[in-house]
Amino acid sequence: MSIKSKPILVLDQDDVIVDTYGKMAQIILRDFDTDFSLEDFYVRAFNDLLTAEHKERIYQELHKPGFFADIPAKEGAVEAVKLLTAKYDVYVATAAMEFPNSFREKYDWLQKNLPFVPYQNLIFCGHKSILRADVIVDDMPRNFAGQESARCLLFNAPHNYAETRYERVNNWFEILEKL
Numbered sequence: 001m002s003i004k005s006k007p008i009l010v011l012d013q014d015d016v017i018v019d020t021y022g023k024m025a026q027i028i029l030r031d032f033d034t035d036f037s038l039e040d041f042y043v044r045a046f047n048d049l050l051t052a053e054h055k056e057r058i059y060q061e062l063h064k065p066g067f068f069a070d071i072p073a074k075e076g077a078v079e080a081v082k083l084l085t086a087k088y089d090v091y092v093a094t095a096a097m098e099f100p101n102s103f104r105e106k107y108d109w110l111q112k113n114l115p116f117v118p119y120q121n122l123i124f125c126g127h128k129s130i131l132r133a134d135v136i137v138d139d140m141p142r143n144f145a146g147q148e149s150a151r152c153l154l155f156n157a158p159h160n161y162a163e164t165r166y167e168r169v170n171n172w173f174e175i176l177e178k179l
């Protein structure tokens, strides 16, 4: 049991609270020489559509200082997280080890935009299987490993369209309905 009496809700940051995929798509369309449209990237994940060279280039973008500092929140995310703090002990857990430059930027973003989530509830981690959630929301099915006793909500994203094992949510309004 949690020290607090409320159930533990663990939220992912990228592509759950903020629209990281959308920011990457905008950079590709603006800076890369491709014939794709934004719509194409929501039919199939750009990772399946780009050349190896372009994939490497967008991966490099994630390592650039500032990338994670100004990613826009998903529609309704900030308001929904605030509402959910009444019912849940809300944590944000972000698998940030691959992009060490992102720590400070992600932390600052969370402090600024989700001031109602205390810093003690922010987790920068590698494998999320170490966490013990009652409910976990993530866009990456691999982050549900070890969460067999949790309710796992898969946030819809082009890179998880084929996944069928988990309860899917399309947006924050659906999350509020379910939780």
Ligand SMILES: [Mg+2]
Binding pocket: 012, 013, 014, 015, 016, 138, 139, 140
């Ligand atoms: Mg994510």
